[in-house]
Amino acid sequence: MSQEKKADDLFLKAEKKFKSFGLFSGSQKYDDACDMYVKAANLYKISKKWEKAAKSFIHAHHCQLKLESKHEAATFLIKAGQCFRKLSSEKAVETFIMAIDIFVDGGRFNMAAKYYKEIAEIYEKEKNYEKSILFYEKASDFFESENSKSTSNQCLLKVALYSAQLGQYDRAIDIYENVATESLENNLLKWSAKDYFLRAGILHLCAGDVVSARKGFERYQELDITFTGQRECTFLDDIITAFEEGDVEKFTNVVYDYDSISKLDAWKISMLLKVKSQIKQGVEDVML
Known part of the structure; x- marks a missing residue:
């Protein structure tokens, strides 16, 4: 068989058995x-x-x-x-x-959080980022309610990642800046703050807001005194300057030089291409 x-x-x-009737069977059935x-x-x-x-x-x-x-x-x-x-x-x-x-x-909020996260991963795998964001947010809220702040932030970083890809820059910037600030309070996580600050700075430029990018850059250095000496800080400063000057060639060279030493991931490359388009658009607008 x-x-x-x-x-x-x-x-x-x-x-x-489930449908059977018996006076003395009780819960046993x-x-x-x-x-x-x-x-x-x-x-x-x-x-x-x-x-x-x-x-x-x-x-x-x-x-x-x-x-x-x-x-x-x-x-x-x-x-x-x-x-x-x-x-x-x-x-x-x-x-x-x-x-x-x-x-x-x-x-049992921790269990709820765990399976909200699993649902988010299902939609993430299908590249349904709108729904993935929704369930990562739910998971984050429940993890936070159970004092699992680190796992909560991991879910929020996914929200930021896909929000940026969908052009929801303000939402993503808030998350990266908040998580970076929180990371500075933890000796094990503080070294990741520089990457989150860099991502937030890039997104300010994606939104075409070079003033906010420059203000953010200055604030990041105040929040993290070690940021100033990092390559991420120099890189962010240089691409903001290139944006301010409307210099596409300078921007391209800065990105190339950085990538030759510190390999840029696919997300950053995608966002930096959007920044480059913003610079080009600004130059064309001036020429009209």
């Missing part, structure tokens, strides 16, 4: 049915029958609700969602949200 056939038989037995649903789900997983596996876990969740074991019920929904991920992101997200609602109702 195949694993799937064994699973089918177990699922049918579980259904009969739900315990027994749950065990059979879970065994069926695991056999379906072995057979790669993901929808059947998810359905079995959802039925196990119903059993746990009958037993008033909400945390266990949510756990089975998570297992169902993980099976759905093999087939449908939409169904996976829907199932995770059902579990999250139970976690929140039970005050």
